[in-house]
Amino acid sequence: MPEEKDVPNYQFMSLIYSLSQTIMVQLGKITNPATGKVEKNLAQAKATIDMLEMLKEKTKGNLAQTEEKMILATLQNIYLNYADEMKEESKSDADKEKQPKEEAKQEQK
Numbered sequence: 001m002p003e004e005k006d007v008p009n010y011q012f013m014s015l016i017y018s019l020s021q022t023i024m025v026q027l028g029k030i031t032n033p034a035t036g037k038v039e040k041n042l043a044q045a046k047a048t049i050d051m052l053e054m055l056k057e058k059t060k061g062n063l064a065q066t067e068e069k070m071i072l073a074t075l076q077n078i079y080l081n082y083a084d085e086m087k088e089e090s091k092s093d094a095d096k097e098k099q100p101k102e103e104a105k106q107e108q109k
Contacts, residue, residue, distance in 0.1 A: 006064050006065045006066065007064055008064045008066040008067050008070075009064070009067065012059075012063075012067055013066075013067060013070055015055075016052070016055075016067075016070055016071050016074055017074075019048060019051065019052050019055075019074075020052070020074045020077070020078060022048055023045050023048045023049060023052070023078050023081075023082075024078075024081070025039070026039075026040070026041050026042070026044045026045035026048060027040065027042070027045050027081050027082060027085050028040030028085065029081055029085075040085070042082075042085060042086065042089065045082060045085075046082070049075075049078055049079070049082060052071070052074070052075060052078070053075065055071070056071050056072075056075065059071075
């Protein structure tokens with residue numbers, strides 16, 4: 001029989017899962033079930049990530065081992081996906097800046 005400390009609260013785990021799915025929608029990694037479209041909003045994603053991080057800090061020392069592993073793994077996965085999307089966005093922004101300069105060079109020729 002597991003120790004009392006290791007019995008996970010499934011409502012808490014469901015909350016973590018729900019927040020992680022919300023973040024994945026905000027990152028444009030999965031389809032928004034309400035609209036049926038892939039939508040990206042990195043500012044909203046960052047705010048939800050911060051909320052999840054705050055939840056981790058506020059529950060520190062009060063989580064079952066399973067819950068703690070879940071929130072840490074979720075944050076790790078989310079941070080990797082967020083970094084990937086930030087990299088893509090900065091690459092896209094750099095391409096957009098480069099395009100007018102290249103067009104101007106073409107016009108000068």
